[in-house]
Amino acid sequence: MRQLDTALGLGAIRGPIGRIVKIVLYVLVVFVFAGPLLALLVSAFGRVTDPTRLSLIPHDLTLDNFRAAFDQGVLRYLANSLIVVGGGLLLQIAVSVSAAYALARKRFPGVRIVMLLILSTMMLPEEILAIPLSLVLADVPVIHVNLVGSLAGMIVPVGAWAFAILVMTEFMRDVPIELEEAARIDGAGDVRIFWSVILPVCRPALGVLGIFGFTMIWDQYILPLLVAQDSHQFTLALALRSLRADEQVGTGVLIASALLALLPSVVVFLALQRQFMRGLTSGAIKG
């Protein structure tokens, strides 16, 4: 008998009927969950005459939908999205890595309180902060800058993400102290140690931050909604709503734009899938 390696032992089911049932179930599951996304891909390249139909079978391949979408300025929205995700991700990683270094490798009075304060924001859904956040964005305390109407307003706030700090801190705690001590004996300062000892060791955790940060920023909707004043600052996510509301714009354009908003996240996910699963299962899970 085969070893029981799953709860139901489905892998041990042999015989033609069992196999067929399993395959039917797999196909059904893929159809339900991936089918709509596949239909989006196929339909974006099809001639959408009927505004209601999605199709899974390609026919009449054309780039017309994309051409029409580019006429609507979709490339600009795509560029905005990429700027926001690039800038936001860089800031988020820089801030989190630096904070994690202090929290994981230094002992100072207040370290626990700081950690607790940062972690407490994980219970604070951003939706709840939306309205006061819009006031803060219009007039940032102390420096009195107005971030509304600029892409910076969508970039800077995503730098504060407790999840990223938590993941990085947990990882840095496990870096052997001997590495750091050896570098210190060689005369390296904090910055040097951080840059050439700690960071290289933390590369796997950086992958986790990268994929989770990308997905989180790409999924942002409320923040761009609060910040954008006109279509010049629209990200793709925001544009999808106004394209839909515009009677002049056909379903083909909407589908092509939705595909453009879908592809980067899918590509990044498939490329960094291992890190993604590690982040999901290593413990800290919070969107």
Add this chain to the structure above:
Amino acid sequence: MTAAPVREGAATAAGPARGRRQERAQRRARRERRARRGWRGRRARWAGHASAWLWLVPALILFAVFKFVPMARAISMSFKEVRPYLGDRWVGLDNYRAILGDDAFRAAAGHTVVLAVGETVGSIVVGLLLALLLEGTARHLWFVRTAVFLPTVTAMAVVAALWRVIYYPAPDGALNSVLGWVGLGPGQYLDSPHTSLWSVMAVGIWRGAPYDMMIFIAGLAGVDRTLYEAAAADGAGPLRRLWHVAFPAMRPVFTIVVTLAAIRGLRVFTEIFLLTNGGPNGSTEVVMTLVYKLGLERNELGIASAGSMLLLVATIVLTLLVQLLRRRGDQK
């Protein structure tokens, strides 16, 4: 505090690492005690503290400006009548009274609870079924899992645009065509007040279930295989193995999934905003979309803040409740 169950769960996996960590901490403490003696040590210590804070400055500034200041503003606004240029006026609990007395808010709260419970239970049941079906190390299973997981990494804006097309209420709309194959009649989905909330819920489950699936699969992977064999040798069938071996071992995983899904459900905003914007006829209005409209469209900032605060309190109470139930469960 949401992180607490998660971190406890991780600790069992990181057992050997913990010993190493303790050893390191002891060594560090010894070194520090040595350094604390004498004037030189003290100065070095202060320099060390200062440099630690320097590393934290960027994070502290961003968290203060974009998390704590808005939080403080929300709390203070919820007790005030917010009047631009005239200065705010303290009104005590009036905002809370106003929002709790508002029929629209009560209806929205009801919809939010229905949606949160439905999406939580639906995602967990579907996610668990998926996990049981797709658990394993075979290559084709990995492929199916990856395909099934895609909705979760798709941005909500794309999901909403896509499902608006799928739900198109004409008889030849995408979903109606598929249902037509198996002889089910056309539905109105998002466009009818009777089905709109359920249609939104289905989208939430579609996007949430694969996420739960992955966590369940991770939990199932942690179950001791020899227990399955032992149970099978004692004549237990697959269902009994599931109930008596796999589920008890996955208790912490269930707690995590329930907590996360419930919080995700209560704060729901984007999917409603994009799928129905509360319509038709307010049948899908939830707390956050109502608060958004109150605050940013009708400029009732005080009342809107009171609504947000009530939702926050509900979230915190729910989190603590799950923790409490879990503690009690563990003591048994």
